[in-house]
Amino acid sequence: METNSLLLILILISSLIPGILILLFEEEQAFLRSFLNLFGAFAKVTLVGWVFVGYQQGENYTFIYGLAPDLTFALRIDQLGLLFAALSSVLWLVTTLYAIGYLKGGKHQRRFFAFFSLCVTASTGIALSGNVITFFVFYEFLTLSTYPLVVHRGDDKAVEAGRTYLWYTIGGGTVLFLGVVALFVLAGPIYFGQTEIIAGLASEKSLQLTVIFFLMLSGLAVKAAIFPLHGWLPISMVAPAPVSALLHAVAVVKAGAFGIARLVYDVYGISTAEELKLLTPLAIFAGFTIIYGSVKAYYQEDFKKLLAYSTVSQLSYIALGVAITGLLSTTGAVVHLVHQGIMKITMFFAAGNVAETYGYYRISQLNGLGRRMPLTMGAFTIAAFGMIGLPPIAGFVSKWYLGLGAVEAGSYWVVLVLLASSALNAAYFLPIVYRAWFCEAEQNDVHQKHAGPFEAKALLLIPVVLTGMFSLAAGLFAGSSYSPLSIAREIAEKLYPYLP
């Protein structure tokens, strides 16, 4: 096998092997487990970085394994996939640190870390898959490997949440499967980027293609938490903080959003999707979800629930950006894939820190917390301002491109949706910021669970500071040539070759 193909496999097994090995270990072998996990995470980041540099230098990375005639397992690198792979591997590393600190001394760590690694394998697989079939396989793999994490606590609430989670995701998987099979029957195997196949069929088989698109979209919309298929996400917040952070802010939900981007950009192609008028319904649903999620978030009293509904809202920014055609909105959609991830993971880390250190779970308990946890709440404040879309934080860059793209496409209602969402984001995030920094804590309420040199356990503090800094840097240095923005811009430029 060539080195380049081997690299792709290595990226996958850098988390698969630790996952399997951890299952073989004893529960007590904490050090070995942590070491293996961190080693895998570091290896994955390094490998993705290596491939990234190679790809920029014009190397080609493909791995194809024929399962049956026309049915192949294909891994291939392109920029969109690479961006998603980089996002999930870097955030996996950070979250692994966090999880080690968070779960220290807890039960069932073996199960947790094993499935955690499998999840990351699945999401990297989704990023690297080169055709629809491979994508589907990893997509389902992700569904199954997440379930044990959702029910990790094992109480009634968690089991109930797990059940709901399965109903939604298995349902979504089934619908997606229908779509994938129908597509296969109609058009044969489609590798991502071969948009000419569908384009050739568009005029004759427009009805079939429309049905297939909507089937696949319905399947993907579950993970992307588009209304009314978002119900599983807020309930799954019973999972431990690292799970909520990585899976429900990044890996799982992004798999849906990323899938929608793939479907539109690399399977149907923008021009075909536009010709068949498939994007307007998506835009309307996404726009509605943005407002709906924000309104729901506004009424939440539980910190993590609030963040969950905010995720519902923010994810649809990506779908909305995909649904509006144009260089700018595509850039906005792709860059928000990254930006939303780093901002939201910061918020979940912060919420987890607060819960771990002081046992606070409700918004009303956060009074005066800024003084006691300046770094945590500082990072949270940065991320919250970013979510509102205030510069110079990452979220502003996304909003700027989405807004400009909407104006460019003449969809002024989208601008109104963005503005309304910004206002709502301000309405539910600023009270938290206000409580943390400008209210005095009631003294009798303070009992710190943790004692140490820092405001929280170091392993919980480092990740939140890191991702908070990422969120700031991604906006502050958005113009530099290695920022998520410039990569997103390159991706968008390739999708619109006819533009200067």
Next chain:
Amino acid sequence: MIWMLAIILPLLAALLTSRYPAGRRNAGPIFVFASLPAIGLGLVEVSGITLDWFILGTHFSLDTPRRIILLLTGILWASSGLFSGSYLKDDKRRGTFNFYFGAAMAGNFGLLIAADAAAFYTFFALMTFASYGLVIHSQTPAARKAAKMYLVMAIIGELFIISALFLAVQSAGSTLFVDISPALANAANGPFIFLLGLIGFGVKVGAIPLYFWLPLAHPAAPVPASAVLSGAMIKAGLVGWMHLAPVGLVAWPSLGLMMVSLGFMSALGAVIIGLLQVDPKTNLAYSSISQMGLMTAFLGLGLYEGIPTSLLLPAIALYAFNHGTAKALLFLGTALPTRVGGYWRILMWLGLGLAVLAIVGGPLTGGLWTKYLLKTFLGKTNLPGIDVFAYLLTLSAITTTLLLSRFLHLLRQIEPPKESKAPPFILPWVFLLLAGGWWTMSPTLLPEGLMNQILGEKGMMAFFWNPLTIWSALWPIILTAGALVVVFTLKSTFLNQWIKEKPLIPPGDFLYVILWTGNLFEKQIQKGIAFMQSFVESRHSAEKIIYKFIDNKKTIQISTQAEALLRRWEVVGISFIIFFLALFFLI
């Protein structure tokens, strides 16, 4: 490098003076040092730079009007910073204050030197949100209320600004402001975009009807923060308008008329409400609204045809310079009467009097000069009703005299200390007195060519020492002062009864109209909210509706657990079907 320093130094200062005790002790000098690059950029012309990597590609450069305002801003932050260093020495939250003070300073400098929309918006937001911390500083219920009002209005403003920028940048195809205003002139929806900007920045300027947060927020902040809020930060909105306004390129008479009439409405109306105030700082805040109204009106003139661009904007900037320094001096001055005793009081009254004269436009002051500059435009336009405009300008001089006499009167009622002494923060106050724009220094800020265009060959001194000019500046003041003296001597009881404890109209006047209207409809609104909440607060409202639907059809026979499961399952299934089918309907 100096461009970046103008932003980085204030940010560093914010960190130093908040985190470290040594920094906190020396906050005054540190803030002065941090504003030096900005003052330097205001005095010396430096060629602009482009930083591609910063935000969305940033361009820093200055033109004449912005340079004048930057100089003003630099001087104000330096003197207010020095002032705050000793004024807040015993404040237990001074570290927090310093943090927000430095951050707002960075934002204020940054937005002035930014020449592209994204960076401008960035620094504007930084300034706006950092000054929230200044407004709420005292954490009294009044300050909290003011800060809340401030924040709500600021966010509304931000939303209008960002939508204006979206449209403007898209129609210009560039983020540079030099491209944006010509593009607005040519775009079909140019007036609409400008209107959005007018509203967005109007919040900061305190334009009618968006001003009501201002008389609450500006006085709520500690004295040095009020000075920069009312002297420097309020001008940021004006700068935003200047960026968008295609002065001299268009004829938008209806927008122009709107700005002019709204401008004069606030110029005259704010005075009336301001007169009824009992707090000197609130009185000054209304005076700021009134003065910004005049600037609004003059910028509005620029939307008519035939206005020379190169003159109007620098003239407005000079007016802002004069007003900003004088207003900051008055704001800082409100801290003096309780602390300054003996002969020092003479200096105090002299300085305050000078500042009042400068705002009113008294002889030999920058106020007169800048008013004259603006009046020259009236001569150069041949708009109908321009005479009315000139009369209104004179009338505003009279009303402003009234308002600021009331301010001095309010200060006079404050009990002076027994012994002759002066607090250390009188030093920065004197510094500001010397550096202020009421001296005839302000014309020197203008480029040579402009001077000649306005004054002709005779030059500045001939203008200032001309008896005619002196007389035309003096008579409104003499008239008002005379009238006041007459009223005082004849019927002092009337003035003494003049609402001593509570203002006749509460600060934030218009806000109460809104709240009152809200109260009228309170019941209906509450009903509406209750309905919304009952709808939204359920865990999954959409699902709940479906539940109800199902419950009606099904008899409950199966065990609760299985039923819950079934419900779930059906809910999920129905959601899928709804989603899938709806997609077709929406095509």
